[in-house]
Amino acid sequence: MKLPARLFALVACLVLAAGCANVPEESQPVAVPQQELGQQVNPDVPQPAKDLDALTVVRDFVRASAQPISNNAAARMYLDDAAAKAWTPGKLITIIDDVFATVPATGQDTTANPNEVNVVLRGTGLGTLREDGGFISLRAPVELKLLVRRQSDGQWRITNPPPNLVMPNSDFNANYVRVQAFFFAQDSNTVVPDLRYVAGKPQSGLAGRVVGLLLSGPSSSLVGAVRNLLPEDATTEGNVTTAADGALVVALTGVADQTADVRRLIAAQIVLSLQSVTTNRVRLLSDGAPLVDGHEEWVPSDLPSYTALASPSADQPGLVTVNGRVRSLGDGSLISGPAGQGSGYQVASAAQSIDGRQLAVVEYADERQRLRVGQFGKDAPAVDLAGATMTRPTWRPTATADGSGEVWTVVDGQTVVRALRISDGSWVPQVVNADEILQVGPISVLRLSRDGARAAVVAGGQLLVASVVRAQDSVTLRAPRILQGGTLGGVIDVDWLSQDTLVAATTMPSQPVVKISIDGLRLDPFNISNLTLPVHAITAAPGRSIVVADDGGLWTASDIGEVWRPHPHSFGGNASPFYPG
Known part of the structure; x- marks a missing residue:
C-alpha cells in the first residue's frame, strides 16, 4: 500500500469575471498573534466589525473557524444568509501556518x-x-478560493464557504485542548x-469529550497496536457532570x-485520560454502583x-x-564481558534491555555485521542474522516472567527483523512487514517506543x-x-524522550537537535551553544538528561x-550513547 501523497484537499469554487470595488490590491502574509490556550470565547458570538473589506472578511472567517461553539456560529457570521443556513462543514480540519495571505483572484x-x-x-x-x-502531519501548500459578495447593507460576506474547516495554528491552539x-x-x-485534540469550549463538557474518546476507541493510527478495555457497547448514562460536592461523575453502563x-484497568484508563483536563476527584460508577467495589472516587x-x-x-x-567497546555512562568504565573487556567483540552498536539484564550487540565480523544477544556481562550467542549494515538494536519489552522481549534491527536499510527468544534460549529472526515505510526510503534508524506500541524510524533522512x-x-x-516533512530533514538519529515525545539529531545547522511530538504538530529546536556540528548520535529516556x-x-x-x-566522562568523537530500551 502506498503512502498517500496528500491527506487533504480544499475544493476551489471558480467564478469568472473581472474587477471589483472597495477591495485592496492584496493582503500580504501576516503572522496571526499568539493567543493563550484556553482563552475565553464570547458566548454571545459578536457580529464582525462593520465595513470590513472582502480580504479581511476571508481572513477573519478563517480565524473564527477555530471556534466550534454553537455549530461554528462565530464563522457563520462571515457568511451570507443562504450560506450560513446551508453550511455543514465536514469533520476534517486543515491547520495552516499563522502566516498566510488573502489576495484578489486574477x-x-x-x-x-x-x-x-x-x-x-x-x-x-x-x-x-x-x-x-488525531492529527496527521503534512506540510503542503494550501489554496482556497472564496466568493465574497456585498450585501444589501453594504457589508461583504462569503457565499461559498469551504467544505471543511481551515484555521491558523495559533487559533487552533487557543480553542482546542x-x-x-x-x-x-x-x-x-x-x-x-x-x-488527541478536543474542543476546549464549553469547559463544562470537556471531560465528557475526553471520556467519549475512550468509548470510541483508539485513533486510526493506533488501531491494532493497543487494547481498549472498555467494551464496544459501553457508554455513559447521561452526561459527565460535576456533583455538588465537586466530584466529577462518570456513570458507565455496559461494563x-x-x-x-478489568474494571480496575478501565478505571485507570479513565482517570489517567482525565488528568489533563481536571483536578477533581473522579467518581466512577457502573449501573449506579461503584465501578470498582469499595473504591468509588479516584x-x-x-x-x-x-x-514500570x-x-x-x-x-x-x-x-x-566507543572504539568497539561498551562502557558505562555512569562512571565511564568498560562493562564486564566480551562486549567491554579484552579481545572480545568489535562492537558497532549495542542496546541494553529495559530491565538492564540483557545486551544486544551488532559486531563487525568478516567484513560484515552480525547480531548477538545474551545476558549482560556474559557471552552473547550469535543470531543467524548478518548484513553489510545493521541499525543499532532496539528492545521491545514483554510482560513474560523472563522479561526477554524482542530485539529489532534493520539489515542493509531494507529488511526489518525482530529476533525472538525460543524455548532452548536461542534467538530466531523473523521479518517484519515495513513495506509502507520503505516507500519513503532506506531505513537508517529504528527505535521502538518503550511501551512497544510504536516505532520511530529514520527513512531517507526523514523522521516517521x-x-x-x-x-x-x-x-x-x-x-x-x-513528521514535519518539508521542515525537518537530514535526520540522522532519534530516541524516545517520553511515550509521546521524540528527540532527534539532524544535519541541519539551524536545528541540529530538536524535540518533536509524535504527531508532528509541535517541533522545538534545542539551543546549539557548545555543540560542534554535526551531531551524530542522541539518546533520551523518561526522567533522564538528553545526551x-x-x-x-x-x-x-x-x-x-x-x-x-x-558529559562528566570524555569518550572522544566516535562515541554513541544509549539508555536502556
Whole structure:
C-alpha cells in the first residue's frame, strides 16, 4: 500500500469575471498573534466589525473557524444568509501556518460585478485533524478560493464557504485542548498515550469529550497496536457532570459483566485520560454502583504505575559504544564481558534491555555485521542474522516472567527483523512487514517506543512514526506518518524522550537537535551553544538528561533552551550513547 501523497484537499469554487470595488490590491502574509490556550470565547458570538473589506472578511472567517461553539456560529457570521443556513462543514480540519495571505483572484477568476470579488487564501498547511481527534502531519501548500459578495447593507460576506474547516495554528491552539487518551499495550498492562485534540469550549463538557474518546476507541493510527478495555457497547448514562460536592461523575453502563481486574484497568484508563483536563476527584460508577467495589472516587495517585515496564530503573545509568567497546555512562568504565573487556567483540552498536539484564550487540565480523544477544556481562550467542549494515538494536519489552522481549534491527536499510527468544534460549529472526515505510526510503534508524506500541524510524533522512501491529504470526509497521516533512530533514538519529515525545539529531545547522511530538504538530529546536556540528548520535529516556554526541564528545541537557554541558566522562568523537530500551 502506498503512502498517500496528500491527506487533504480544499475544493476551489471558480467564478469568472473581472474587477471589483472597495477591495485592496492584496493582503500580504501576516503572522496571526499568539493567543493563550484556553482563552475565553464570547458566548454571545459578536457580529464582525462593520465595513470590513472582502480580504479581511476571508481572513477573519478563517480565524473564527477555530471556534466550534454553537455549530461554528462565530464563522457563520462571515457568511451570507443562504450560506450560513446551508453550511455543514465536514469533520476534517486543515491547520495552516499563522502566516498566510488573502489576495484578489486574477485572470479568469476575476469578476466584472463590482459587488463581488473572488478572494484567494494562500498558506502552508501543517496537517489535518481527523474526525477521531488525531492529527496527521503534512506540510503542503494550501489554496482556497472564496466568493465574497456585498450585501444589501453594504457589508461583504462569503457565499461559498469551504467544505471543511481551515484555521491558523495559533487559533487552533487557543480553542482546542491536547489530551492523552490512554489505552493498553497489546500484551501487557502498560498504558499507551494516544494524542488527541478536543474542543476546549464549553469547559463544562470537556471531560465528557475526553471520556467519549475512550468509548470510541483508539485513533486510526493506533488501531491494532493497543487494547481498549472498555467494551464496544459501553457508554455513559447521561452526561459527565460535576456533583455538588465537586466530584466529577462518570456513570458507565455496559461494563457490568467485566471482571474485577478489568474494571480496575478501565478505571485507570479513565482517570489517567482525565488528568489533563481536571483536578477533581473522579467518581466512577457502573449501573449506579461503584465501578470498582469499595473504591468509588479516584485521583491519579490512587493508581499503581502502569509504565514500570516502559521506564528504565534509576540504577541503569546508560551505556556508550566507543572504539568497539561498551562502557558505562555512569562512571565511564568498560562493562564486564566480551562486549567491554579484552579481545572480545568489535562492537558497532549495542542496546541494553529495559530491565538492564540483557545486551544486544551488532559486531563487525568478516567484513560484515552480525547480531548477538545474551545476558549482560556474559557471552552473547550469535543470531543467524548478518548484513553489510545493521541499525543499532532496539528492545521491545514483554510482560513474560523472563522479561526477554524482542530485539529489532534493520539489515542493509531494507529488511526489518525482530529476533525472538525460543524455548532452548536461542534467538530466531523473523521479518517484519515495513513495506509502507520503505516507500519513503532506506531505513537508517529504528527505535521502538518503550511501551512497544510504536516505532520511530529514520527513512531517507526523514523522521516517521508508525504503529506496531501484531497478528498471530506476523508483525507490521502500519500507518507511518512523516513528521514535519518539508521542515525537518537530514535526520540522522532519534530516541524516545517520553511515550509521546521524540528527540532527534539532524544535519541541519539551524536545528541540529530538536524535540518533536509524535504527531508532528509541535517541533522545538534545542539551543546549539557548545555543540560542534554535526551531531551524530542522541539518546533520551523518561526522567533522564538528553545526551548527544558530536566530534568533541558527549554533551547533556534537560530541555530546550538549556546550554549543552560537557558529559562528566570524555569518550572522544566516535562515541554513541544509549539508555536502556
